[in-house]
Amino acid sequence: MKRHRISRLGTVCSVLLLFAGIAVTAQPASAIVDGQRDEVHTNVGLVRFTLPSGRARCSGTLISPTVVLTAGHCTGDTADSPATNVFVSFNTDLALDPLAPGITPQERAARAANYITGTAHPDPGWDGKLSISKQHDQGVVVLDAPAATKWPGIKPAPLLPVGTLDANQGSLKNRTFTLVGYGVDIGAKKAQIVVTERRSTTSLLKNVQAEVVTFQMNANNSTAEGGSCFGDSGGPAFLGQFVVGDSSFVNSLTCNATGGYQRVDTAYSRAFLNKFL
Numbered sequence: 313m314k315r316h317r318i319s320r321l322g323t324v325c326s327v328l329l330l331f332a333g334i335a336v337t338a339q340p341a342s343a344i345v346d347g348q349r350d351e352v353h354t355n356v357g358l359v360r361f362t363l364p365s366g367r368a369r370c371s372g373t374l375i376s377p378t379v380v381l382t383a384g385h386c387t388g389d390t391a392d393s394p395a396t397n398v399f400v401s402f403n404t405d406l407a408l409d410p411l412a413p414g415i416t417p418q419e420r421a422a423r424a425a426n427y428i429t430g431t432a433h434p435d436p437g438w439d440g441k442l443s444i445s446k447q448h449d450q451g452v453v454v455l456d457a458p459a460a461t462k463w464p465g466i467k468p469a470p471l472l473p474v475g476t477l478d479a480n481q482g483s484l485k486n487r488t489f490t491l492v493g494y495g496v497d498i499g500a501k502k503a504q505i506v507v508t509e510r511r512s513t514t515s516l517l518k519n520v521q522a523e524v525v526t527f528q529m530n531a532n533n534s535t536a537e538g539g540s541c542f543g544d545s546g547g548p549a550f551l552g553q554f555v556v557g558d559s560s561f562v563n564s565l566t567c568n569a570t571g572g573y574q575r576v577d578t579a580y581s582r583a584f585l586n587k588f589l
Contacts, residue, residue: 347491347511347512347513347514348511348512348513349404349509349510349511350404350492350509350510350511350512351404351510352512353469353490353492353510353512353548353550354402354404354463354465354466355373355374355402355459355466355467355468355469356371356372356373356374356402356469356492356493356510356547356548357371357372357373357374357380357400357401357402357459358370358371358372358400358401358402358403358406358407358494358510359371359372359380359382359386359398359399359400359453359546360397360398360399360400360401360409360411360427361386361387361395361396361397361398361399361432362395362396362397362398362411363388363389363393363395364389364393365389367397367409367411367412368386368395369409369494370382370383370386370545370546370547371492371493371494371545371546371547371548371559372386372400372453372546372547372548372558373469373492373547373548373555373558374402374459374466374467374468374469375452375468375469375470375471375555375585375589376468376588376589377458377459377460377468378454378455378457378458378459379452379453379454379455379468379585379588379589380400380430380452380453380454380455381450381451381452381546381548381555381558381576381585382450382451382452382453382545382546382558383449383450383451383545383546383558383559383560383574384434384435384438384447384448384449384450384451384574385438385440385442385449385451385545385560386432386451386545386546387432387433387434387438387451387452387453388432388434388438388451389440390434390438390439390440391434391435391436391437391438391439394431394432394433394434395432396432397411398429398430398431398432398453399411399424399427399428399429399430400427400428400429400430400453400455400459401426401427401428402459402462402463402466403426404509404510405508405509405510406494406506406507406508406509407423407426407427408423408426409423410423410424410426410427428455428456428457428459428461428462429455429456430453430454430455430456431453431454431456432451432452432453433451433452433453433454433588434451435448435449435450435451435584436448436584437580438450438451442560442561446522446523447523447524447560447574448523448574448580449558449560449561449574450558450574450576450581450584450585452585452588454588469548469550469553469554469555470553470554470555471554471555471576471577471582471585472551472554472555472556472576472577473554473577474577474578474579474582475577476551476554476577477520477525477556477575477577478520478577481517481520484517484551485516485517487517487551488514488515488516489514489515489516489517489527489549489550489551489556490512490513490514490515490549490550490551491512491513491514491515491527491547491548491549491550491559491571492510492511492512492547492548492550493510493511493512493546493547493548493559494507494509494510494511494547515527515528515549515571516528518570519570520575522578523574523575523578523580523581524557524560524561524572524573524574524575525549525556525557525572525573525575526570526571526572526573527549527570527571527573528570545558545559545560546558546559547559548573549573555576556573556575556576556577557573557574557575557576557577558573558574558576559571559573560572560573560574
């Protein structure tokens with residue numbers, strides 16, 4: 313099974329170092345297990361940013377002309393320490409980092425042309441701790457210009473109506489959800505192989521909790537292609553056209569359990585997001 317993993321940080325080594333301080337039941341997440349190149353969800357983008365620990369990247373979803381939804385840990389270590397040097401690209405193919413070390417000013421300018429800069433805003437309840445109970449692992453990037461000024465025709469994704477998952481959990485277990493993002497493959501001896509495109513897969517609903525919705529990781533399921541695994545953060549889960557949540561955590565390093573997404577259909581989440589919409 314080929315696993316497409318989406319890295320919050322620039323290297324797999326950095327991700328594994330993060331794991332050393334976090335219980336296996338809650339690890340920064342989630343990537344694409346199997347799946348294919350995605351040219352459909354053009355409102356899913358790549359988010360590059362700087363934390364005190366260094367340069368990092370995530371995925372995110374355009375939810376208004378100038379607002380990108382992503383994970384809280386992609387917008388700051390805590391609510392009081394937001395990320396800086398934020399760049400967002402909606403290119404299908406991976407846009408290289410304009411702040412990478414060792415590049416010329418000309419190369420920096422050429423790379424920056426693939427992005428719009430923005431300002432990170434973590435959820436005020438985000439405290440840097442991943443858990444299932446009241447983790448508030450969501451954030452937004454407010455772009456300095458509408459995304460359509462660089463990507464004509466791009467349309468924001470609508471958010472799932474408040475309460476949808478709570479009211480329909482039983483029937484939704486028969487539906488497939490779409491998971492989207494950018495990532496890396498993990499090769500032999502944990503070698504990182506950069507995936508140079510946006511990818512997507514489908515997955516089945518596992519459980520709905522107060523803040524989190526979880527999906528199954530199973531590339532052998534007959535009704536869904538795969539799921540999410542460790543590495544990606546901030547990427548969306550879709551139910552049809554609606555954003556269900558942002559990728560938050562996983563409870564397995566072997567990609568055979570579940571991946572958790574911070575719900576956007578709760579009253580708490582919507583109160584935060586509506587401040588920017």
